[in-house]
Amino acid sequence: MSVDQKHFAILLDGALRVTERVMAQLRGRRVLAADGGIRHAAALGISPELWLGDFDSTDGLLAQKYPDAPRAPYPADKPRSDGEIAIRHALDQGATDLLLVGALGxxxxxHAFFNxxxxATIARNEAVRVVMTSGAEEAVPLLPGKKTSPDWQEGTIFSVLCFTQVGGLTIENAKWPLDRVDVPFGSTLTLSNIAGSDLEILLASGCGIAIAQVE
Amino acid sequence: MSVDQKHFAILLDGALRVTERVMAQLRGRRVLAADGGIRHAAALGISPELWLGDFDSTDGLLAQKYPDAPRAPYPADKPRSDGEIAIRHALDQGATDLLLVGALGxxxxxHAFFNxxxxATIARNEAVRVVMTSGAEEAVPLLPGKKTSPDWQEGTIFSVLCFTQVGGLTIENAKWPLDRVDVPFGSTLTLSNIAGSDLEILLASGCGIAIAQVE
Incomplete structure (x- = not known):
């Protein structure tokens, strides 16, 4: 299968269940590993083109397991997270589409909150498509004014996480639809909805992420 | 030990490791259980004064295990989370101090994000002291203009989670101190700091939570 040079997967150090869906999402992507995230590579049967990390003592066992992964070291006392460094590298390479594997849980x-x-910030500021997955859960940032149509199966439990007050939230084709509702920060109104077929989510303002229990 | 009528612990359905610190934090509190959160009661050796839940079919086994817990049922199709309903009940009883047990992970x-x-919202709007714990992790909301001094041991890894841009963040007595720094939303500058003795955190504006790996 040919690889799209601008589609990247980044292996992060969160939870991962290897599912058919994750394997399908990975196909045709360039793969980077962020520090301890490389531990997922063997289970996924893939070799990252680059392993970014500080390679301090804690990585000894992983280094033995992945001796051939090309490494890009950076100082341990860095002001950015491993994941952010790997994402920045992908963006520098022209990434337009990021699959963040091991980004949840x-x-x-x-770490999960920062991911x-x-x-959310990368999706908004860099106009890059972002999907986060742990295999069990999947999350997509919501951009104001841009309809999101996740391909989650009918019956999938999903929530909209709000970092701020969210204005004009519309949810169509779900058990509890919403029509241009303002959701205050800290409200649990958007917790545990159920997707119908052809779920659509749109917000007018604010910062939100849709997250689903996909497996 | 006497019980402070305005100090509550609320058992939520997230992760929990029963530690000496959690047991000490629980002492002298009234205890409520939010739905599946009651599963932690036996391990903690406590009996909630009230078990709030929708008591649908999924609670069958728990209901057998806790037949004597007084129940406050509410409809399953509710617009609020179990945790929020339990917190509201505590506030209605005059709560001034909340320990949210099983609130993380x-x-x-x-669920973890909504908790x-x-x-953060309760701490700010209701002027109530809030501590969240999973035993392994502990989190405290930060209020603008009010210094927070968590009693985390020297050497404890902690992060400041920012829901928004945070203005004028000051961190004293830590490996990486900050002096009135503005932290944009999505920055990982505040990830994985290390507490010294007498850690102090103060922000001027925005919404943040300090979280530590306490065990």
Whole structure:
């Protein structure tokens, strides 16, 4: 299968269940690994074209397991996360489409939160398509004024996460549809909806991410 | 030990490791369980004074395990999360201090995110002290203009999660101190700092939460 030079997958250090859907999403992408995220490479049967990391002592076992992965080292005392560094590298290469694998869940709630906020920012500021996945869960940033139509199966539980007040939220083809509703920050109105067929989500303003239990 | 009638613990359905610190934090509190959160009660050796839930079919096994817990049912098709309903109940009882147990981590990233945003909103709008814990992790909302001094051990890894741009962030007594720095939304500048003794965090504006790997 040919590789689209501008479509990237980035392996991050969060949770991952290897599913057929993840394998299909990975096809035809260039793959980068962000530090400990390389631990997912073997299970996915892929070799990253680049492994970005600080390669401090904690990576010893992984380094033994992936001796052939070309490395791009950076200092451990860096002001950016591993994931952000890998995403920046992909953007420098002209990335237009990012699949963030291992971006959700895991033991570190702070990493999971930062991945969400970085993905939302990248999608908005860089006009890049972003999908985050753990195999079990999948998330897509919502851009104001741009309808999002995730291909989630009918019956899939999904939520809209709001970083701010969200204005004019419209959800069509779901168990609880919304029509241009303003959702205050901290409201749980948008928690645990159920997708119908051809789910569509649109917000007028604010910063939101749709997330689903895809498996 | 006497119970402070305005200090509550709320058991939520996220991850929980029962630690000495959690047990100490629980002492002297009234305890409510939010739906599936009651599963933590036995491990903690406590009996909630009230179990709020929709008590649909999925709670069958838990209902057998906790037959004596007084129940406050509500409809399954509700516009609020279980956790928010329990928090509202505590506030109606005059709560001034909330310990949210099982509020972080778990299998549902959307629940974890909503717990963070609800906690931030409650702390700000209701002037209530809020601490969230999973035993392994602990989080405290940051209020603009009000210094936060978490009692986290020297060497503890912590991050400041920013829902918005945060203005004038000051971090004292940490490996990477900050002095009135504006942090854009989506920046990873505030990820993985290390607490010194007497950590102090202050922000001038915006919405942030400090979270630590306490165990």
């Amino acid at each position: 895991g033991d570190r709630s702070d 969400l906020s970085v993905a | 778990g299998d549902r990233s959307d 963070l945003s609800v906690a």
